[in-house]
Amino acid sequence: MKYKDYYGVMGVDxxxxxxxxxxxxxxxxxxxxxxxxxxxxxxxxFKEVGEAYxxxxxxxxxxxxxxxxxxxxxxxxxxxxxxxxxxxxGQFSFDDLDLGDLFSQFSRGRRRAGPGGGKIRVPGEDxxxxxxxxxxxxxxxxxxxxxxxxxxxxxxxxxxxxRRAFKxxxxxxxxxxxRLRLPGKGGKGLNGGRDGDLYLNIALHPHRLFRASxxxxxxxxxxxxxxxxxxxxxxxxxxxxxxxxxxxxxTHAxxRLRLASRGLPKPHAxxxxxxxxxxxxxxxxxxxxxxALFKELAEASTFNPRGHFEREAAK
Amino acid sequence: MKIExxxxxxxxxxxxxxxxxxxxxxxxxxxxxxxxxGVLAPIEPDARDWSFRADRLVVARSARRLRKDFDxxxxxxxxxxxxxxxxxxxxxxxxxxxxKLPRRQQPS
Numbered sequence: 097m098k099y100k101d102y103y104g105v106m107g108v109d110x111x112x113x114x115x116x117x118x119x120x121x122x123x124x125x126x127x128x129x130x131x132x133x134x135x136x137x138x139x140x141x142f143k144e145v146g147e148a149y150x151x152x153x154x155x156x157x158x159x160x161x162x163x164x165x166x167x168x169x170x171x172x173x174x175x176x177x178x179x180x181x182x183x184x185x186g187q188f189s190f191d192d193l194d195l196g197d198l199f200s201q202f203s204r205g206r207r208r209a210g211p212g213g214g215k216i217r218v219p220g221e222d223x224x225x226x227x228x229x230x231x232x233x234x235x236x237x238x239x240x241x242x243x244x245x246x247x248x249x250x251x252x253x254x255x256x257x258x259r260r261a262f263k264x265x266x267x268x269x270x271x272x273x274x275r276l277r278l279p280g281k282g283g284k285g286l287n288g289g290r291d292g293d294l295y296l297n298i299a300l301h302p303h304r305l306f307r308a309s310x311x312x313x314x315x316x317x318x319x320x321x322x323x324x325x326x327x328x329x330x331x332x333x334x335x336x337x338x339x340x341x342x343x344x345x346x347t348h349a350x351x352r353l354r355l356a357s358r359g360l361p362k363p364h365a366x367x368x369x370x371x372x373x374x375x376x377x378x379x380x381x382x383x384x385x386x387x388a389l390f391k392e393l394a395e396a397s398t399f400n401p402r403g404h405f406e407r408e409a410a411k
Numbered sequence: 412m413k414i415e416x417x418x419x420x421x422x423x424x425x426x427x428x429x430x431x432x433x434x435x436x437x438x439x440x441x442x443x444x445x446x447x448x449g450v451l452a453p454i455e456p457d458a459r460d461w462s463f464r465a466d467r468l469v470v471a472r473s474a475r476r477l478r479k480d481f482d483x484x485x486x487x488x489x490x491x492x493x494x495x496x497x498x499x500x501x502x503x504x505x506x507x508x509x510x511k512l513p514r515r516q517q518p519s
Contacts, residue, residue: 122481125480125481129476129477129480129481130476131473131476131477131495132491132495142480146480219436222436222472239414262413262414262415263413263414263415264414264415264416264417265414265415265416265417266417267417267419269419272506273503274419274420274421275419275420275421275466275469276417276418276419276420277417277418277419277420277468278415278416278417278418279418281415290433293434295420295472296417307509307510307511307514308510309506309507309510309511310503310507312510313510314510314511316513316514350513363419363421363423364421364423371511373511373513375513
């Protein structure tokens with residue numbers, strides 16, 4: 097069995113009082129709780145903290161933990177002889193046991209009145225996993241490979257970590273932050289309790305061209321000044337291939353041109369829209385002929401884009 | 412390898428009160444308290460048997476975790492969940508606004 101340094105995880109002394117341990121837990125929970133934290137790796141960190149606290153807050157569990165002595169975290173060790181008696185007796189091997197799983201069994205072991213007696217139904221644990229998928233995958237629907245390590249109980253009721261791998265189908269229509277549920281794919285229930293569920297949190301990879309907002313997509317559409325003034329027809333990319341878009345004469349920067357139903361499909365019915373946001377791009381290196389034509393245009397034009405500045409100043 | 416089908420947790424699916432209890436790990440009393448505090452709203456509050464939009468499961472599970480992990484009373488849970496919902500709404504709005512902003516002014 098691998099040693100876990102619960103005092104180290106909580107950042108407290110081995111002689112810390114129950115109050116000090118509680119305060120340390122509260123501080124760490126506020127920092128790392130997955131529901132309130134934005135810290136990277138918060139979920140993993142909170143699992144460690146929660147596991148350490150579950151053991152250290154219970155005087156009996158803490159005493160049992162203290163009897164294991166002090167080792168390096170991750171170091172293989174053997175508990176002192178007879179130590180396992182507090183887990184309801186019985187012979188078992190420590191080799192592939194997880195210390196946290198074992199302590200979560202602690203009170204259950206104490207309650208157990210011999211084989212088959214006094215067993216309570218315990219539902220399996222739920223798990224949450226974030227699936228990072230591309231926009232193209234969200235558009236078409238996709239399959240993701242998932243791997244979980246869940247405790248499964250042997251005949252004596254002792255938990256062993258089992259690696260489970262499976263594929264899950266994500267139907268088309270996912271957006272960023274959406275949740276899916278895989279019933280029964282979490283931890284196994286105990287004594288007839290229901291199996292836990294696996295929750296998938298969808299996170300979209302940033303795309304080179306499109307930005308998603310719900311089921312709508314946004315695309316930057318650069319236009320040359322003359323295209324914006326005279327109007328044109330341009331080829332624009334969509335997730336279903338290139339389509340032709342009519343740009344009306346007098347189109348200005350920032351204007352949104354809507355391509356209806358070219359966004360992400362919605363899970364129930366319909367699709368979002370694709371919006372092309374117009375940008376006016378200017379040639380960085382204009383040729384002599386181009387410059388001459390622009391000069392001619394500047395002289396001929398009466399267009400004043402800052403007329404409102406002057407009107408404001410005259411007030 | 413068998414392919415598992417995932418189901419959406421969004422507004423087009425519904426859970427009964429009993430299902431929401433089972434899946435969130437909250438007792439019926441606790442769920443009814445969350446409804447009383449305005450944290451969770453059934454689809455039809457006047458109906459005899461309540462049902463909830465499936466995405467409410469995310470809120471109910473979060474409430475269960477917060478209660479357990481922070482040792483909160485129902486008022487505390489209601490306050491934190493309400494604030495978290497507001498943060499989530501603001502994050503969605505921020506993401507929407509960012510999507511609408513041009514990424515670059517001049518293509519290279």
